[in-house]
Amino acid sequence: DTGVSQNPRHKITKRGQNVTFRCDPISEHNRLYWYRQTLGQGPEFLTYFQNEAQLEKSRLLSDRFSAERPKGSFSTLEIQRTEQGDSAMYLCASSLVPGEGYSGYTFGSGTRLTVV
Amino acid sequence: DQQVKQNSPSLSVQEGRISILNCDYTNSMFDYFLWYKKYPAEGPTFLISISSIKDKNEDGRFTVFLNKSAKHLSLHIVPSQPGDSAVYFCAASAEGGNQFYFGTGTSLTVIP
Numbered sequence: 001d002t003g004v005s006q007n008p009r010h011k012i013t014k015r016g017q018n019v020t021f022r023c024d025p026i027s028e029h030n031r032l033y034w035y036r037q038t039l040g041q042g043p044e045f046l047t048y049f050q051n052e053a054q055l056e057k058s059r060l061l062s063d064r065f066s067a068e069r070p071k072g073s074f075s076t077l078e079i080q081r082t083e084q085g086d087s088a089m090y091l092c093a094s095s096l097v098p099g100e101g102y103s104g105y106t107f108g109s110g111t112r113l114t115v116v
Numbered sequence: 117d118q119q120v121k122q123n124s125p126s127l128s129v130q131e132g133r134i135s136i137l138n139c140d141y142t143n144s145m146f147d148y149f150l151w152y153k154k155y156p157a158e159g160p161t162f163l164i165s166i167s168s169i170k171d172k173n174e175d176g177r178f179t180v181f182l183n184k185s186a187k188h189l190s191l192h193i194v195p196s197q198p199g200d201s202a203v204y205f206c207a208a209s210a211e212g213g214n215q216f217y218f219g220t221g222t223s224l225t226v227i228p
Contacts, residue, residue, distance in 0.1 A: 004159070035218075042120070042205050042218030043160065056214060091159055098214075104150040104207075105216070107159030 004108035006092050012114045013082055020078045021111045025094030032075050033105060034067055035091040036060065043091055049075060050097065082115045089113075119143045120208050122219035130227050135193040137222050139206035142187065146208040150216065151180060151191050154203045163204075164191070196226045 005024040013019050025032045030051050035043035046065070047057045051072040061067075064082075069075040079086055089112050093105035121140045129135045137151075147168040152160035166173040166180045166189065173180050179192045193200055203223045207216040 006159075033215075040220065042122075042207070042220050043216075044218070045215045048214065058215075093159075098148070104152075104162045104165055106162065107152075109157070109159045 004092055004094050004106050006090075006108035006111050008111055009109065010112045010114075012116060015084060015115055016081055018078065018080045019082060019113065020076050021090055021092075021113075022074060022076050023092030023094075023108060024074045025092070026106055027073075029094035029096055029106070030072070031095045031097060032069055033093040033095070034075070034077050035093065035107075037089045037091055037110070038087075046077075079113075082113075084115045087113055087115045118220070119146075120206060120217045120219040122204075122206060122222050124222050125220070126223040126225070128225045128227060129196045131198055132195045135191075135196045135200065135224055135226070137191040137193075137204050137206075137224065139189045139191075139219055140187060141189075141208050141217075143208070143210065143217075144187065145210040146217075148209045149180070149182060149189055150207045150209075151178075152205045152207060152218075153200075154205065154221070160205055193224075196224075198226045198228050200224060201226050 007022045033048040034046040037043045049069040064080045067077045089110045091110045093107045095105045150165045151163040153163050154160045164178045182189045203221045205221045207218045209216045
């Protein structure tokens, strides 16, 4: 297993366009998370899935954002009608369910979105 | 509202000396804490964790201390090495790790 994989690594889009990012988690991890990080800030939680169920969404996740994990494996994050304020690094992470041996998340390298 | 704070944006330490990175939190429900290390153009990498039932956890050169009464944790790196130069984030969670709140990070530079 090569860890958490995110595609694309970089995305430049014009304001108003839709974009979709993909995350492939570590195969044995049943939890998948999306975070967003802007310059000078730590990662901010957006949403997480346990298997295919989306269990929690942050209020940061406006109506223009939607995330799916249809078969409990890979996940997609779509942003509709992008705005300049959406420019950020979008990080995906996966983990086991917290319990014995839990060691937090494994993050991917992120997708850097620039809205021009 | 920043529930996890890292008040030092940067820290410089000589190689071989101790690096101490600090983190404060406000939510008394937090019961699990992590430190992550981040290099440019990469995602954060897990470093070390501690649960609220402990006050210290050690892994090689890295030790995390937790002071629950002060709502404070610290990461000690001894001895510091140039490869430790990175941004360090602390993160905290309640309810068994469903969602972690991250600090704003401290950029550590270890000078050879």
